[in-house]
Amino acid sequence: MDARRATTTVPRVRQVGFFTPNAPPAQPSRTHSFPLDSSSPPLSNSPVNNSLSPVMIPPSRHLSDNLVHRATSPLPVPEPSAFRRPIRSHHVAVVGSYNPTESLLGSSPPLASPSSRVIGDGEFSEESSAGWFRRSNSAKFASSFSGAFDLTSVMSSEAGGFHQVKKPVVAQTQSTKPLKEKTTKAERRALQEAQRAAKAAAKDMTVSVGVSTSKPVKQQPAQKKDAPPPASSIAVSDRKGVERSMEKERRKDIPAPRMQFDDKSRVEKAKKRAVVNQSEARNRVELFRHLPQYEHGTQLPDLESKFFQLDPMHPAVYKVGLQYLAGDISGGNARCIAMLQAFQEVIKDYSTPPEKSLTRDLTAKISSFVSFFTECRPLSMSMGNTIRFLKSRIAKLPLTFSESEAKASLCADIDRFINEKIVLADNVIIRHAVTKIMDGDVLLTYGSSCVVEMILLYAHELGKQFRVVIVDSRPKLKGQALLRRLVGKGLSCTYTHINAVSYIMHEVTRVFLGSSSVLSNGTVYSRVGTACVAMVAHAFHVPVLICCEAYKFHERVLLDSICSNELGDPDALSKVPGRMDINYLDDLTNKDNMQLLNLMYDATPSEYVSMIITDYGMIPPTSVPVIVREYGREYLWI
């Protein structure tokens, strides 16, 4: 059915006329496939143009080829890569008050943020100036889609601003060629949306509400992606009205494709706009080529030296980023809270630049900070959910709020999120979990999870008699810190390493594990080694209880630990701290045949999990998609 719709709808979009009429024959196959599967990664790998987003209908091929050559020539303003991003955003400002982010929905930041606009480099051909003018005219329609539709009045005033800056833009075409390519991509999308808006505006104004409010769901700021599925799904669903918007919302639930690190061109582009200088590790495991791996030890001194060249970066954000990089903050909840508090500082210090909308500018800023965090350390899934929440709150700010009211409201929202979703949720989980601990129990835990630690301490305070077994593993050996804290509080503990878990499991009555995230197919995504512990517990018929706050649930699905993971520092494997006799691998780390693999996460299949304890209660792993669906929207619209 989608295919049939595609045949009727797509040509209308293509007749917009901002690309040359002699489009190459390869285009129809591409445009056909867009509405079919708005979020499949292979779209971006079409042979026509490797790094094009599916939304962007490519211009004629020969022009884009020329473009690729031109893009590789040095930029008119040579500068170190660290400055490139700030100066690029500065270029955007030079263009005038027209900020591509404004004409777009506030909630699709991956395209709107300055960082992701770089993806447009080398991808698009030059625009005819006629097309440019046409697009800017319709930009005001596109802007009607941001948040509430009473923004149209604001937008029309902005559209007036557009016209004023058109001429300088055109005049600067030659000098800001890469910039223009970015804006043309944004312009194109604006134009597309304008077309859709024009058609849908006549039909049903309420559709736009559905569109805009479902957009926040799509925010995945952790991805430096160049394929915006929200826009593509808009293209299809707005065709026919309300029922389409429902469908689009459902389709939006498919998570967007992530950054593909095995695609050299994308990695190069991502590197250009990166703040942190990362050199890729030399000896990479083939199986994990799709994940980033950088040389450790070089990033921290580099970032520290740049501390005073902070222009686009807020110091609180910089500090938290450095803490992530150094490993000082670890654990899902701690990272989330640190990030949210940094954002609170950002919001408090924020002042809207003139002639810019608070929502869009702030969202763009947040997106740039998020990409900085991602460079320091890849975001966890719970952090992704948190950022989505924040952006939806920003997008939902009533227009009647003044700037100080908006800032106060956002800070209050963040406080409320931390309080409700993390602190209070932990309390609820603890209360549920202690009902599962009985006198005489032997409880096993793996690694160091803050929730499990709180559960054990609380149960001990209640006077229950039980023993704890702490299973630990290399290279982080986090269990030792947990051991020290528990023994300090007077719990009787047994400490062992993960290889001995089969030995110790016959004494154990229950296993309590924490997790980084629980996915929609019931898979538990957590510290590497959790799957081994859960598997052995299952083999010995010991119940496994996962303690996880509901904000960590995610609509993704994962089958194994290879497709999505984080690669840690490989040198941590070869060095065994405290054991002088074990240094067999000192001279070997750079040999070609020798590779060191330090995985950070793994995926525990749902059949090993007996129960998940969340702040919504104690649920089986099969109920996770239900919670994501029913309550996932709730916290986005507190």
Added chain:
Amino acid sequence: MPESATIPHTPSSGGDSEGKSKSADKSSRTRRLKHDIIEAVNELIQDITTCHEQIAEQAIEHIHQNEVILTLGSSKTVLEFLYAAKEKRRSFRVFVAEGAPRYQGHLLAKELVARGLHTTLITDSAVFAIISRVNMVIVGAHAVMANGGVIAPVGLNMVALAAQKHAVPFVVLAGSHKLCPLYPHNPEVLLNELRSPSELLDFGEFSDCLDFGSGTGSPLLHVVNPAFDYVPPKLVSLFITDTGGHNPSYMYRLIADYYSADDLVVQGRIASGKLSSNRFCLLYSR
């Protein structure tokens, strides 16, 4: 009875003529017995040193091109096995789990790289994550029990469970000298060794926790560091010994080849549960 066979009975110096003739007989019998025993021991030594080659000859039958092989810890048999396959021009990659807390995996990885094999070192906790992309698990054994179970370096039960879940063959390489006629009752406790906790925890850092105290007099902190793991026979796909490949259910037949029927009846005081004493107590019959 076997004890008297191994320990030669020296006759007293002063004795009657009957004793002298008896002692003359005894000494010649003793000499013959000593000779037989020394020959048997030499054969045993020979078997132990050459079992690697015979097992490694079978490598080519089990490793094909572009395989991914997982192993844990270090075993000379495994090293020779993989090297033999590489010599026959099979290309494959090896994931070596480091095998904490002895970290023998580091040694094995170093050896494999020195011999030109493509090796990746992983932590033991990553075994479940990696095993979905592994074609075969090849490990050595400390001992093979009569029911086909394996006493293996610690951590291998976890690997065997993961291999079973992902339908990956779990192959155990064991020389025939590792065969033991004992049936493992409660093997985790009885057939295990507990090593020093200092391999896991630094005494200096945790000395305050290791104090006896807290009123009841029992320490709050126990550290468990077992050396071996028991892998039940249902998790093992194949045994490769110097006599060929066998099912776990067949291993008990091989005991008859290597142990005399008299010795299979284990008496109370002999069955101490220690494998080393078994070797001395039981006569190795050909």
